[in-house]
Amino acid sequence: MKTVHYYYWKTLWNGKMSTTRHLATEDDIRKKHPEAVRVEGSLVVRQLPETEAEKRQTFINADTNYRGSVRRRTDGSIIKFGEHE
Secondary structure, eight states: OOOEBOEEEEEEEEEEEOOOSOOHHHHHHHOOOOOOOTTTTTTEEEEOOOOOHHHHHHHHOOOOSSOOEEEEEEOOEETTTTTTO
């Protein structure tokens, strides 16, 4: 999993400093607003999946429409009951 740090930022807009309405990483905000300043206390840390296995596990752990039973195979993958192996 990749750890990503998001903040709200103060940017120069219409001649005055305004707080962004969205969270952004430092790399993303610097592309449009090199003068941006972090808003203290606004840090949000997210774990983002990088590999296909992590993406699959994240999807299964998320609240999906599937409400049936699942089981874990010996290789760590998940199978829904009723599906063919």
